Amino acid sequence: MSYVLSLDQGTTSSRAILFDHNGSIAGVAQHEFRQIYPSSGWVEHDPMDILTSQMSSAVEVLTRVGARPRDIAAIGITNQRETTIVWDRETGKPVHNAIVWQDRRTAAQCRELKEAGFEDTIRSRTGLLLDPYFSGTKVAWILDNVEGARERARQGKLAFGTVDSWLIWNLTSGKRHVTDYTNASRTMLFNIRDGRWDEEILDRLHIPASMMPEVVWSSQRIGEVTTSLGLGAAPIAGIAGDQQAALFGQLCVNPGDSKNTYGTGCFLLENIGTHFLQSRHRLITTLAAGARQQMEYALEGSIFIGGAVVQWLRDNLRLVWNSSDIETLAASVPDSGGVVFVPAFAGLGAPHWDPNASGLIIGLHRGTSAGHIARAALESIAFQVGDVFDAMQSETGNSISELRVDGGAAANDLMLQFQADLLGLPVSRPSMLETTALGAAYLAGLAVGFWGSVEDIQAHRAEQTLFTPRADRTAIETGRNRWQNAVERSKGWNNL
Numbered sequence: 204m205s206y207v208l209s210l211d212q213g214t215t216s217s218r219a220i221l222f223d224h225n226g227s228i229a230g231v232a233q234h235e236f237r238q239i240y241p242s243s244g245w246v247e248h249d250p251m252d253i254l255t256s257q258m259s260s261a262v263e264v265l266t267r268v269g270a271r272p273r274d275i276a277a278i279g280i281t282n283q284r285e286t287t288i289v290w291d292r293e294t295g296k297p298v299h300n301a302i303v304w305q306d307r308r309t310a311a312q313c314r315e316l317k318e319a320g321f322e323d324t325i326r327s328r329t330g331l332l333l334d335p336y337f338s339g340t341k342v343a344w345i346l347d348n349v350e351g352a353r354e355r356a357r358q359g360k361l362a363f364g365t366v367d368s369w370l371i372w373n374l375t376s377g378k379r380h381v382t383d384y385t386n387a388s389r390t391m392l393f394n395i396r397d398g399r400w401d402e403e404i405l406d407r408l409h410i411p412a413s414m415m416p417e418v419v420w421s422s423q424r425i426g427e428v429t430t431s432l433g434l435g436a437a438p439i440a441g442i443a444g445d446q447q448a449a450l451f452g453q454l455c456v457n458p459g460d461s462k463n464t465y466g467t468g469c470f471l472l473e474n475i476g477t478h479f480l481q482s483r484h485r486l487i488t489t490l491a492a493g494a495r496q497q498m499e500y501a502l503e504g505s506i507f508i509g510g511a512v513v514q515w516l517r518d519n520l521r522l523v524w525n526s527s528d529i530e531t532l533a534a535s536v537p538d539s540g541g542v543v544f545v546p547a548f549a550g551l552g553a554p555h556w557d558p559n560a561s562g563l564i565i566g567l568h569r570g571t572s573a574g575h576i577a578r579a580a581l582e583s584i585a586f587q588v589g590d591v592f593d594a595m596q597s598e599t600g601n602s603i604s605e606l607r608v609d610g611g612a613a614a615n616d617l618m619l620q621f622q623a624d625l626l627g628l629p630v631s632r633p634s635m636l637e638t639t640a641l642g643a644a645y646l647a648g649l650a651v652g653f654w655g656s657v658e659d660i661q662a663h664r665a666e667q668t669l670f671t672p673r674a675d676r677t678a679i680e681t682g683r684n685r686w687q688n689a690v691e692r693s694k695g696w697n698n699l
Contacts, residue, residue, distance in 0.1 A: 216233050236255075423650050463607075529581065539566075541568070
């Protein structure tokens with residue numbers, strides 16, 4: 204068998220990627236799908252759009268490569284996390300649109316639970332913050348707002364799942380209702396200390412335990428695809444939420460191994476080993492994907508605006524025509540000229556957690572040019588990552604030799620060099636940035652023997668591009684002090 208098929212189900216599109224034994228891409232297919240905005244702050248997807256776009260991509264990539272279903276050794280699945288789907292077990296039809304991870308409709312319920320003192324229970328058992336970002340209150344909302352749903356749930360007729368569960372249910376014609384540990388750990392319903400659905404949390408949200416999927420390891424044979432779907436009887440053998448898949452795709456398999464994904468936002472994860480650690484800085488503790496079939500943990504810090512700051516400069520200020528032009532514009536000046544850009548367009552995420560912070564550009568003067576603003580924008584991405592990195596270091600004390608990076612914005616050399624200078628650590632960028640899909644492929648391939656071991660995979664990895672620190676530390680510290688001053692000025696602005 205020649206390939207592992209990775210199904211990469213994202214927030215705006217579904218992709219299918221075939222990987223060969225060297226971990227190289229043999230083919231890619233992608234289909235976008237509709238975004239639904241029923242009300243301010245609400246975001247939904249049609250679950251059937253998710254399914255059809257993913258299946259279309261899978262069949263299309265085989266056609267493009269000239270591969271047959273029997274050429275597929277295994278299927279790995281990685282997915283947008285926290286997005287919530289409830290469906291009827293008998294008909295297989297969703298009872299409501301999927302409520303997307305970005306959706307904020309349950310903010311009031313989360314606030315009530317916090318005021319009732321329930322957040323400590325959530326944090327100590329699930330590792331998460333009590334927030335509408337996660338799946339738990341989304342499930343409760345569907346049961347409360349879809350006519351007859353709560354009664355059908357009590358009767359055991361409804362199933363809940365994140366996107367991985369929904370795909371596998373359909374790929375196996377309803378034979379398997381499962382999720383993996385990484386996706387379970389993002390629901391706010393799963394006790395990541397004990398490795399089980401938490402009865403007290405389920406009861407508090409009035410969610411019947413019968414709705415919950417079976418929890419399986421990220422790397423194990425789960426079931427075979429129904430042959431009528433055009434993928435033969437290929438085994439499904441890998442599952443991981445997108446950020447945990449990227450962590451494994453970067454082979455961050457030992458405590459202290461860390462990766463940052465530079466996408467629309469940024470997600471910094473550090474492998475912290477087999478012991479649960481509750482963050483003092485309101486970082487998230489989550490389960491990591493692994494091939495050893497044991498509970499492994501990671502700390503995670505989420506940054507709301509990463510590469511999106513470049514889109515803002517392109518679309519709102521029209522400083523560049525294409526996002527890729529930002530590096531040339533920023534390189535037109537030797538530094539930011541004292542300009543500091545805090546891109547708190549949606550408040551500040553980790554480690555500040557201030558929803559009332561506002562975007563800020565400060566340090567402007569008559570000589571300020573578009574190049575200075577562009578450079579300050581790129582530096583703002585690195586500064587935010589630096590804040591989360593420092594918070595993690597203070598929590599774990601792990602010795603970190605390098606930061607591994609991926610995501611679209613990681614193609615920017617100037618920004619990554621500044622990141623290395625800021626952290627005082629090498630920053631390593633793989634030659635192939637599709638580490639999320641690659642991680643899912645690794646997990647599936649290891650489960651079926653397509654790859655023999657993590658060491659076997661490491662031997663085939665392409666050479667990395669390494670950015671090493673070279674800036675004057677005094678200048679870096681001065682810049683960082685100015686950044687922290689600006690961040691403090693941005694906080695609470697929307698409360699004024």
